[in-house]
Amino acid sequence: MKKLGFGLMRLPLLDPNDGTSIDYEKSQVLVDRFMEEGFSYFDTAMVYQGGEGERFFGKAVADRYPRDSFFITTKLPSWKYAKNMDFERDFEMELERLHVDYVDNYYIHALQDHNMDVPLKHDQFGFLARKKEEGKMKSIGFSFHGTPELLDQLLTQHPEVDMVQLQLNYLDWDAPNVRSRECHEVAVKHGVKITIMEPLKGGTLVNIPDKAKALMKEYNPDASIASWGIRFAASLENVMVVLSGMNDPAQVEDNISYMKDFRPLNEDEKMILREVAKIIKEDIYIPCTSCHYCVPGCPKHICIPDYFSLFNDYKRAGEVYLPIHWNIYHSLISKNGMAADCVGCRQCERQCPQHLPIVQYLKEFSSALDFRTGHDY
């Protein structure tokens, strides 16, 4: 299988304010071009584009191509079942939307350290294992945003898992708040197949400083900036597929150009990426080191370094990636105070070894990301 997957979560829209209004005509062109070049992996989820991502796949791919020419994976929204266990009904609904009798893979969606209560209480792993026995899911796994410790625990307790989807990119490879390298090492240790989401960190790794771009262009003037991030992820051990949420023809053509006959990064290219990561980090808006000294005493339980990391990404990538950043923020505020909750007591500033004006930064963050709802991400 070719190592590029089509993520069906950012398809072109008819109405930019309605995330469910997929433009079938434009989206079909992208999918057909992808298939034409021999790619086959599609990734969706019950919640992508309000369920319309699955419906689009059914009409655009399953109805028009032979079943053995594509690989489809979708996801169970692990957080949705606090009060009921309608997995069976919802899974059947997904098959109907996708126009298939079985899925090639099925993930429990977005497991992380703070949201394990519902999946474990309702034995979502057991549900997937039963469906695999029945042949309705050819392989099973979970998408993951947590710590390497949790990943190790889950893969040890569930040897039936075939695949994991990790969030990973060259900028966060050694970041203490993301720990991509360690998560990758754990997955390799357990011998599971790995798929990669957000290899460009929600677009952040396309809009990089000119100095970093120059390094890349000097080495290879023809390679796009995006190609470096996608090839970094695809070069890692056990990686089966890297996802790209393609939404325009130029992006599809660019991805095809270097993923059709994939060539892993060589040592020179890896060295350049390490330099690029250093430059991007120097260009950061809030120079927070993520030491967490400011967090324990906050009366509003605001996870300051996580918000600052997100704000840095937002500042670099710009408004066009707001849905992605808001989505991450939404997940963080499910367990933490919002930036807008800050009461200005400045306890945090007294603890900060970098002497950052935390309250001021939180105000800026809040005006950019708090209350930016109205989307169904």
Ligand code: SF4
């Ligand atoms: S100033 Fe705001 S962020 Fe800092 S400790 Fe007080 S409430 Fe928390």
Ligand code: SF4
């Ligand atoms: S104490 Fe300062 S540097 Fe450390 S995490 Fe908090 S804001 Fe960042």
